[in-house]
Amino acid sequence: MGHARKYKIHFATAAFTAISLAIITAFRPYLIIQTVDKYIKTKDAEGLLEYSLFIFSILIIEVLLHLSFIYIANWLGQHIIKDIRTQLFNHVIRFKMSYFDKSSVGQMVTRVVSDVETIAQFFGQGLFMIVSDLLKMLVIATCMIYIDWKLALISFGVLPILIYATKVFQKSIKVAFQQVRTQVANLNGFVQERVTGMKIVQLFGREKIEYNKFVKINEIHKKAHIKTVWYFSIFYPIAEILSSVAVGLIVWYGGVQAAFEGSVTTGEVVGFIMMSEMLFRPLRQIADKFTTLQMGMVAGDRVFEIMDTRESISKEGNIQLEELRGSIQFKDVYFSYVKGEAVLKGISLDVHPGETVAIVGATGAGKSTIINLINRFYEIDSGRITIDNESIENYTLDSLRNHVAVVLQDVFLFSDSIYNNITLKNKNISLETVQEAAKKIGIHDFIMSLPNDYNYNVKERGSMLSSGQRQLIAFLRAYVSNPSILILDEATSSIDSHSEQMIQYATDTITKNRTSIIIAHRLATIKKVDKIIVMDKGLIVEQGNHNQLLEKENGFYRNLFEKQFIEASLLL
Numbered sequence: 001m002g003h004a005r006k007y008k009i010h011f012a013t014a015a016f017t018a019i020s021l022a023i024i025t026a027f028r029p030y031l032i033i034q035t036v037d038k039y040i041k042t043k044d045a046e047g048l049l050e051y052s053l054f055i056f057s058i059l060i061i062e063v064l065l066h067l068s069f070i071y072i073a074n075w076l077g078q079h080i081i082k083d084i085r086t087q088l089f090n091h092v093i094r095f096k097m098s099y100f101d102k103s104s105v106g107q108m109v110t111r112v113v114s115d116v117e118t119i120a121q122f123f124g125q126g127l128f129m130i131v132s133d134l135l136k137m138l139v140i141a142t143c144m145i146y147i148d149w150k151l152a153l154i155s156f157g158v159l160p161i162l163i164y165a166t167k168v169f170q171k172s173i174k175v176a177f178q179q180v181r182t183q184v185a186n187l188n189g190f191v192q193e194r195v196t197g198m199k200i201v202q203l204f205g206r207e208k209i210e211y212n213k214f215v216k217i218n219e220i221h222k223k224a225h226i227k228t229v230w231y232f233s234i235f236y237p238i239a240e241i242l243s244s245v246a247v248g249l250i251v252w253y254g255g256v257q258a259a260f261e262g263s264v265t266t267g268e269v270v271g272f273i274m275m276s277e278m279l280f281r282p283l284r285q286i287a288d289k290f291t292t293l294q295m296g297m298v299a300g301d302r303v304f305e306i307m308d309t310r311e312s313i314s315k316e317g318n319i320q321l322e323e324l325r326g327s328i329q330f331k332d333v334y335f336s337y338v339k340g341e342a343v344l345k346g347i348s349l350d351v352h353p354g355e356t357v358a359i360v361g362a363t364g365a366g367k368s369t370i371i372n373l374i375n376r377f378y379e380i381d382s383g384r385i386t387i388d389n390e391s392i393e394n395y396t397l398d399s400l401r402n403h404v405a406v407v408l409q410d411v412f413l414f415s416d417s418i419y420n421n422i423t424l425k426n427k428n429i430s431l432e433t434v435q436e437a438a439k440k441i442g443i444h445d446f447i448m449s450l451p452n453d454y455n456y457n458v459k460e461r462g463s464m465l466s467s468g469q470r471q472l473i474a475f476l477r478a479y480v481s482n483p484s485i486l487i488l489d490e491a492t493s494s495i496d497s498h499s500e501q502m503i504q505y506a507t508d509t510i511t512k513n514r515t516s517i518i519i520a521h522r523l524a525t526i527k528k529v530d531k532i533i534v535m536d537k538g539l540i541v542e543q544g545n546h547n548q549l550l551e552k553e554n555g556f557y558r559n560l561f562e563k564q565f566i567e568a569s570l571l572l
Contacts, residue, residue, distance in 0.1 A: 022135035036267030106210025326515030333383035413462030
């Protein structure tokens with residue numbers, strides 16, 4: 001409801017329309033009573049025609065009020081969920097990587113898209129409709145008591161039972177819908193993961209196994225929905241029976257009074273039958289709309305659970321980086337992805353401005369972790385990381401990351417043009433700038449050979465390009481951002497020799513005159529770097545240039561290099 005404050009005028013208009021609608025709807029049965037008693041019983045044809053036209057005009061006003069109310073309520077709902085979805089997405093994109101490491105993508109998509117859409121119904125079909133119906137019931141009940149309190153009490157006789165049944169239904173349906181939303185998220189997560197990993201599913205012949213898993217999940221999803229259907233199938237017949245009983249009592253008591261005692265008119269009996277329907281129908285509909293309200297509240301709980309999650313970087317600095325020399329220093333840094341399982345164990349290293357440093361080591365040594373920490377994707381357990389002698393915690397995240405460019409081993413490209421994937425829609429980077437940069441690092445001809453050249457759509461995750469071509473695009477993306485610090489994470493580990501030559505040329509070009517960190521798998525590619533840092537099991541075991549490290553007897557780097565050299569010789 002706090003999100004509705006922004007739209008006070010529309011909220012007030014919806015409330016005013018709901019009140020007006022309740023009054024004019026309750027006024028209709030009174031007009032019917034007058035029609036029967038004053039014009040039909042007296043056979044006043046001329047008066048009946050005039051009064052019928054008056055009733056028709058009232059109905060037109062009621063229709064217009066209905067139209068306005070439904071439009072405004074849904075307009076308000078859609079604007080509120082637009083605000084919630086924007087706020088939610090802005091919140092999520094600032095989470096630490098650790099949150100995404102342990103969260104299901106399918107469930108996240110369900111929260112941001114499906115659950116937020118359900119919240120719209122909270123306003124459009126739930127809250128305002130319930131308030132409107134309750135107002136109608138209140139006005140109609142007041143009119144019934146005013147016209148004939150005895151007949152009104154007979155009509156109200158079944159209300160306590162119906163209200164109790166509605167309360168039981170509401171509690172049961174809330175639990176059922178919580179199960180439904182949970183199963184929807186599970187289903188989305190399963191499908192998203194299998195579609196993303198379809199190549200693995202088919203390569204290992206797991207189609208039947210995954211199909212059987214899907215059948216089980218789908219069955220659980222179906223059962224959760226059927227439980228809600230079961231509650232509806234019980235409640236609605238009960239509500240209909242009680243409504244019919246109320247009408248029967250009105251006909252019996254009112255008919256007796258009208259026929260034998262004259263204390264009730266024929267018009268009042270007709271009017272009470274109509275008002276009874278108008279009293280009970282909203283109550284039945286309220287149960288249905290309460291379901292919508294419950295769904296919106298359940299979805300709201302799930303959405304606001306994420307909104308209330310505090311997974312952002314805790315220490316957001318206030319220093320805006322304008323220029324960066326590029327010196328990096330780690331001082332006794334400890335870090336663990338899982339508490340108690342240290343990945344970095346008190347490492348210390350220095351990278352000077354303009355220096356090119358390579359980090360090597362076995363898988364799991366902690367090489368990529370260093371990159372993640374420089375970009376502040378994760379927060380360290382203890383120690384200190386500085387850039388230009390200032391703790392990175394004191395820099396604003398945006399300005400820090402604007403000065404650091406990373407080329408990952410697994411390049412992610414969006415389903416968009418090559419140009420947009422390079423600039424990431426940064427309006428300050430023109431096509432001419434991109435083309436000039438592409439020529440400098442030697443990949444302009446490759447891009448021009450593609451259909452539509454820089455406007456070529458690479459499709460989802462860059463599936464229309466080879467891994468080497470995606471790497472080249474990533475290099476160009478990093479280059480045009482003009483970073484002060486460049487990080488290459490095993491950028492040549494899984495590509496062909498032709499692409500490797502192009503990437504090696506691109507590497508030599510973009511690392512000139514800027515601090516560069518290269519995480520290398522192929523040691524032959526880092527012979528010319530200024531310094532090599534060798535890591536093993538979260539510790540730095542050796543440092544030096546290529547020649548210095550090769551001179552060490554039984555050195556860690558020397559053993560790695562000789563092993564790769566022998567493997568390369570065997571392949572030849």
